[in-house]
Amino acid sequence: MSKLYVIGTGPGDLNWLTPAAKQAIEQSTDLVAYGLYLRLLGELTEGKTCHEQDLGEEISRARNALDLAASGKTTSLISSGDIGIFAMATLVFELLDTSPKAEWSNVDIEVLPGISAMQAAASRVGAPLGHDFCAISLSDLLTPWETIEKRITCAAQGDFVISFYNPVSKKRDWQLQKAKDILLTCRPASTPVILGRNITRETEAITITTLEALDPTQVDMLTLVMIGNSESKVLTVTPEGKPSKKWVYTPRGYSKKLV
C-alpha cells in the first residue's frame, strides 16, 4: 500500500520538529509543500524530489500529493505549524470525499501533528493559553465574513482567549481592526495582546501590547495575534542585575487556593 504522510513541521526550528515527523520525511522520496516550508527543513530535503507550489495553489498541492502517493511514491505533504490546524490536512480529506479518484483509496494516509503558531507564541511569553481558548482564521477568502464575525462575537461573549490565524494579508487589511472593535465592546481596553512573528526563526519577534493599543498595520500574514481573556495578566520579573522580562498568563483559578 502506498503511503502519504501529512506532516506539520512546527514553527520552523528543527528542534521543534517531532522525531515522528522527521522520520516520515526521511522515508519519503517526494515532498510537496509551499517553498518556504521546504527551505525551513534545510538538509532534510536533500536527495528528495521537491514539489514546490505557491500559496493559492492548495487544491493542486493536495491533489498532487495524493497522485504521487497513489503512483507508488512515498510522499510527504508538508505545512509548517500543525498541518491539521488551518492547513492542508483537511483539504486532503475534502478531496477524498468530494472529488475522489479510485486509485487514491489505496493510499495509506498518516497525519502527524506539529507545534502550532499559537503554542509557539504562547510559550515565548509564558502561559496565555492556560484557560479556555479558541482559534479563529480571519481569512474570508473561503469563509463568509458573517460567519467569522459571528464567531468573534461568540468568542468575545464567552471570554475565551483568542488566537487569530491569517489576521492580515496584502488583499485583506480591515478584518483585524473589525475584530478589535468587536472585542473592545466586551473586554477591557487593557486586555493583554501578544503578537508572535516567525517564532523560533532568525527573525523572531514577540510584542506584548494591549487591546486598545493593537495596531493592525503592524501585523502581517506571518503574525499570530493572541488576545487574552478578561483575567489574563501581564507580570514583570526583574532578575538581579539583568533587564526586566514581561510574562503573560491566563490564570486557572488557583489563586483561591493560594490565600
Next chain:
Amino acid sequence: MSKLYVIGTGPGDLNWLTPAAKQAIEQSTDLVAYGLYLRLLGELTEGKTCHEQDLGEEISRARNALDLAASGKTTSLISSGDIGIFAMATLVFELLDTSPKAEWSNVDIEVLPGISAMQAAASRVGAPLGHDFCAISLSDLLTPWETIEKRITCAAQGDFVISFYNPVSKKRDWQLQKAKDILLTCRPASTPVILGRNITRETEAITITTLEALDPTQVDMLTLVMIGNSESKVLTVTPEGKPSKKWVYTPRGYSKKLV
C-alpha cells in the same frame, strides 16, 4: 542564572517529544512531575532526581520546581501534552505574580510546548480541527460551572469545533452530559464526535460516534472529547482488499472551488 524548563512532552510516545524538550530534560538534574508523566519518559529520567507529586498537588509541584531551580539546580517541570494548555505552566506564573519569593526572580524560565491531546486525537482521525475551534476544560474544581456553561453555550452558538479537556473524573460525572444537552440545542444530532484516549500509548483507543450517541459513561479523565461543527463530515475509504477506514474532517470551504 539558574534554569527552570517548563516542558510539555506530548501525548506519550517519545517520537512525539520535540528535540528541544528532550534536550532540556537531558540538561536537567531534577525533574518535577506527576508520576505517570515521568514513567512515560522511560530512560530519559535515568540519573535524574525525580520529584513525583500526585494529582491535586499542583501548587506544591510548581513551588517545588521554582524552589529547586532557585537553589541552583537545573530543573524541568513536566506535563504530558502541552504544558501551556490546561496544565502547569500558568500556575508557575500565577505563583510568581501572586505569592513570589525573592529568589524566584533570578530563575531563568523557558517554556517548551508539546503536542496537545486535541492535536493527537485529531491526527488519528483526519482533520477535524481544520476550521475554527475552541478548547474548554469541563473541570469546575477551580472555575465556576456558570462560567463553563456560558463558554459551552457561546462555543455552540459560534459553531466552533470543540475539544473538551478534563471531561469526567471520579468526582465529576454530570458535566459532559450537560455539555451534550446544550450542544444538541444548536447542532445536529448526527454531528461527529471523537473520543481519543491514550493516543500514541499502548492502550490507545479512538472512537468516532455522534453527538446523539455520545455516552458520557464511556468517557474518563484520560479521554479527549471532540465535537465537530455543523459542517464536520465523516468519510469512509475502502482500500482494495482491506478493511474500511473512517476519517473525520472539518472543511474550510474549498468545495466551492472544486466544482
